[in-house]
Amino acid sequence: MCRQNYLLKIAQKIFLALLVLSIIHTPILAEPVSAQDETLPVYIVQSGDTLFDIANQFYTTVDEILAVNGLSNGDTLLVGDRLLIPGLEGMQGTLTTEIIPLGANLRSLSRRTQSDPASLAKLNKFTSQSELFVGRRIALTTLEATQDLQMLPALTPGQSWLELALLSGQNPWALARLNQLSSPNLALPLDPYFYHSGQEATEVLAIPGVRSMSIDNLPLMQGETYVLKAETAENVSISAELAGNSAVFFPYENGELVAFGGINALQAHGAYPLKITVTTAENITYNFDQWVIIKPGYFQSSIDLMVDPETIDSPEIAEEDARVREIVTKVTPIKQWNGAFKYPIAGSDCVNADFGSRRTYNGSDKVYYHTGIDLGYCEGTDVFAPATGTVAAILPNQLVRGNLLIIDHGLGVYSIYMHLSEILVEVGEVVQPGQRIAILGNTGRSTGPHLHFEIDINGTPVNPWTWFNREFP
């Protein structure tokens, strides 16, 4: 018995020793790099990328990227290099980034990339739909097999999945599986669905009658202008609304529709739904919302101005505001201007007060903002038309605005000139860029000779510098 026990103990010791040895050996036998290759997605280095940007985009750190790729530093990074991205275990494919287009949502992005919404949310740290705003750069995993996924024509209310699939020459059940639907009955009208087109896919929208739609001048900011462009089928009308302001669409070049919108300079920054309404030739109306982010503008902060209390809040001022509003909210359908707007005075360094600067009056808490730019008279007193337009109104001796001139440039865009001493044009006259139209002055609520120059879009004052610096649309 004793000897048997002894042998048993020896056997146990040998067994334990083997076990320990095998544990020590395991990491050496397995190849850690290839094991990680299978469980982490890959990012292909693009021109202009830095390791820091890549780490930021995928919510990791430079050190972690270096460690997981067995690199000692990122200085040797080359375009086309394949980097494993840590922290994304279980995701497959190649990581790419793209700017969220109009019309995309979490479901459509996950269908198009054949990934599940939870992975997409994890990849981009989404906690709510509003984080999927237009213009945000997001990360996606893409597989070779998804490159040709193209959006189906929209499922219209009353149309069955079977009908849609057959019309598109697709097998309804295979199509449902591809679109992550457990049953074809769960398909929703106007939701984006995809099929294998066999060709490189292009971006389309799941709205009947609308071939494409885009938004320009991103990121949207307080006091800024935005432009919507749409390609539609014949006799389709569109309207849009953002943060309480509507944008009106007009026929533009090549059958495209274009709309201008302005964002109020005091609009609280944050996420807002851009509401788009489409009415088809058959008079059916579709609505869709897409989140956009309005960022804070860069404005000078509060200056307290001492002015005649009569010129702040009075029935006369309310009347004057209403009179001007009525003029600048009329929308004429022809775009008259071409290219960027010209500076309206000679000399470009005469800004007394910039657009959007916050101000209070006579020590009150109520915050106003400067709706235009105040230009002094450094190089003469002449005021020039910034672009082609039609003189919409001349209102002499206004309490706040003094002698006031308003020019209509079309599509809801107006330029406004205040405190003038003289006006050299007539209502209805078409003015050309650079034409002398007025003499600056000190009329109305003004503490010295200057021109208050303003650009309004559908009645919302916007930053004129943007119009001096770029062409619209």
Ligand SMILES: [Zn+2]
């Ligand atoms: Zn001003």
